[in-house]
Amino acid sequence: MSNWLTKLFSSAQPASATAARVDAEARKNNGNARLAAGELELAADCYRQAIALDPHYAEAYNNLGFVALAQGRFEDAERHLNEALALDPDLTNAYINLATLQQHKGEPDKAAGSLRQLLVRTPDSAQIHNQLGDLLQSQNRLDEACVCYQDAIGLDPEFVDAHINLGTALQKQGRIDEALACFQHVLAIKPDRFEAPYNIGVILENRGMVDEALSRFETALALRPDFAGTYNYLGNIAYLKGDFDGALKSFRQALALDPRDEMARSNVAFALLARGHLDEGWNAYVARFYRKNGSVKRSFPQQAWEGEALEGKALLIWGEQGVGDEILQAGLFQEMIDRSRRCVIECTPKLVPLFARSFPTAQVVPRSDPPHPATLADIDVQCAAGSLARWLRPSVASFPSHRGYLSPDPDRVAFWRSRLDALGPGLKVGFAWRSKILSNGRHLYCTTLDLWGPIFAVPGVHFINLQYDQCTDELADARRRFGVPLHAFDEVDLFNDLAEAAAFTQALDLVVSAPTASSFLAGAVGVHTWIMTYGIPWQTLGTNHFPWFPAMRLFSRRWDQEWDATIETIADELRAHRASNASQPSDDA
Numbered sequence: 001m002s003n004w005l006t007k008l009f010s011s012a013q014p015a016s017a018t019a020a021r022v023d024a025e026a027r028k029n030n031g032n033a034r035l036a037a038g039e040l041e042l043a044a045d046c047y048r049q050a051i052a053l054d055p056h057y058a059e060a061y062n063n064l065g066f067v068a069l070a071q072g073r074f075e076d077a078e079r080h081l082n083e084a085l086a087l088d089p090d091l092t093n094a095y096i097n098l099a100t101l102q103q104h105k106g107e108p109d110k111a112a113g114s115l116r117q118l119l120v121r122t123p124d125s126a127q128i129h130n131q132l133g134d135l136l137q138s139q140n141r142l143d144e145a146c147v148c149y150q151d152a153i154g155l156d157p158e159f160v161d162a163h164i165n166l167g168t169a170l171q172k173q174g175r176i177d178e179a180l181a182c183f184q185h186v187l188a189i190k191p192d193r194f195e196a197p198y199n200i201g202v203i204l205e206n207r208g209m210v211d212e213a214l215s216r217f218e219t220a221l222a223l224r225p226d227f228a229g230t231y232n233y234l235g236n237i238a239y240l241k242g243d244f245d246g247a248l249k250s251f252r253q254a255l256a257l258d259p260r261d262e263m264a265r266s267n268v269a270f271a272l273l274a275r276g277h278l279d280e281g282w283n284a285y286v287a288r289f290y291r292k293n294g295s296v297k298r299s300f301p302q303q304a305w306e307g308e309a310l311e312g313k314a315l316l317i318w319g320e321q322g323v324g325d326e327i328l329q330a331g332l333f334q335e336m337i338d339r340s341r342r343c344v345i346e347c348t349p350k351l352v353p354l355f356a357r358s359f360p361t362a363q364v365v366p367r368s369d370p371p372h373p374a375t376l377a378d379i380d381v382q383c384a385a386g387s388l389a390r391w392l393r394p395s396v397a398s399f400p401s402h403r404g405y406l407s408p409d410p411d412r413v414a415f416w417r418s419r420l421d422a423l424g425p426g427l428k429v430g431f432a433w434r435s436k437i438l439s440n441g442r443h444l445y446c447t448t449l450d451l452w453g454p455i456f457a458v459p460g461v462h463f464i465n466l467q468y469d470q471c472t473d474e475l476a477d478a479r480r481r482f483g484v485p486l487h488a489f490d491e492v493d494l495f496n497d498l499a500e501a502a503a504f505t506q507a508l509d510l511v512v513s514a515p516t517a518s519s520f521l522a523g524a525v526g527v528h529t530w531i532m533t534y535g536i537p538w539q540t541l542g543t544n545h546f547p548w549f550p551a552m553r554l555f556s557r558r559w560d561q562e563w564d565a566t567i568e569t570i571a572d573e574l575r576a577h578r579a580s581n582a583s584q585p586s587d588d589a
Helices: 019-036 040-053 058-070 074-087 092-104 108-121 126-138 142-155 160-172 176-189 195-206 210-223 228-240 244-257 262-275 278-289 323-339 349-358 410-421 472-482 498-506 517-524 563-580
Strands: 314-318 342-347 363-366 381-384 427-432 461-465 510-513 529-534 552-557
Touching: 019 040, 019 058, 040 058, 058 074, 058 092, 074 092, 092 108, 092 126, 108 126, 126 142, 126 160, 142 160, 160 176, 160 195, 176 195, 195 210, 195 228, 210 228, 228 244, 228 262, 244 262, 262 278, 314 323, 323 342, 323 349, 323 517, 342 349, 349 363, 349 498, 410 498, 427 517, 427 563, 498 517, 510 517, 510 563, 517 529, 517 552, 529 563, 552 563
Parallel strands: 314 342, 314 381, 342 363, 427 461, 427 510, 510 529, 529 552
Antiparallel strands: none
16 A cells, blocks of 8 residues: 655745745755755754745645654644645645644544545545545555545556555455456556565465465565565465475565564464474464464563462463464463462453363453453463463473363263264264354365265264354255254354363264364363364474374365365275274174
């Protein structure tokens, strides 16, 4: 998008040719030269001299306001810009500068109003329509932004920035085909703009078209070799292909170009961990707090725990990621409870009952804002749940062998085993095929239920739904398609009642799932779990399995494969698993 701080000071010729105005214009022009050289104070002095010579010189007031804006002196900037507009209500740059000021002051509605006021005077300005679109897009008012960009393109069909900005806004809305058309149009009319191949590459990678995306990123890199974002995506592609060293090289190149790129910094951490370099990887893992849509850093007054002895100390552990991550990290809690005098665990509210039962000597409280009083009273040190592994899991060998660490209510487990036994003899296999969120490429890690025919065809198995969102129509379609009774126990709220979901899951013989909270919950309660992934998850830590969950097996599809081959492999393994289970029928047809 356009940079707000562009050429916004005036340099037009004065309307009158009086001696004072001519002299004032010379001072203003000298100020413009100083401003272009970055000499803001000298520029401001020149503009003040121009105003002293001609107190009605609107352009000099505007330029003085621009300098004050650049210096962060917002009150002075606003005063000067309003003086400019009072003297010349048609001074375009003063409106633009005022809108910029209002945006910096956190007054986006006023900024939009200033630009709309300007459009009343200059309705045929494609540039102003585009700038208003940028402002609205920064507020996530995407529908309105798209209208502005379309208006700009209507006035100037070859306005490349407007096409790029429209494509970006459409991407954010999930209107991917329309966004792709925008970027392809830019590629046709202006092939030297790197944004076109770059954004096309992003779309293609999110569609799983890895080699095609790689070609686009290489083109973008040739056009602009100093853009960190391209190296981030090249690193992502190397990671998907299992080339962790190549991924690290690209991510580090992105950081060298932009040391503030927190996406690249966190990508370095993930690649190090996936490579099995745990010491360096855990140290770098703190970057998860600073990436967009990353972990949420909580602010607590106590000092952070840095691996020191906890004897006699009270510890607060706080969750910071999604439910699946909190479940995974809970495997570290008991060791911390045993080390400390007292332990408080703060987690997402729907995990409180399950965690409280699983860790009875700790105090488990729901995450809230402001924090629960227990997180502040008599606490010596605090630690994010995701940071515990840095101190407790320095190597893969330091992961314990166990059959789960979360403890559902045994009475509820027995109840559900009885309910499942009523289905008849055979393995009771839970299944979940996708995440609830499928945007930004996450659909690549999930399947659709119409692909599960080979798995559902395995005889001697009762399939139990573990998909935790609305999926009634998908299940009904699969039952008709495959002719199997896929069982759904709707009285279990698999999304909100995680204590009951844990008991229900532990009553199963096996779980086959996409990488969602359902699979992590199954692993955490000790159920044999087969997790289906796209590429290699960083949580495998350089192995071919999940050290966090000894009862979990990894079934990964390659970047250049469809799900069919993985599903056929799972079906074969399920058939063998059923046959080897002595308590189950062995008449495999």
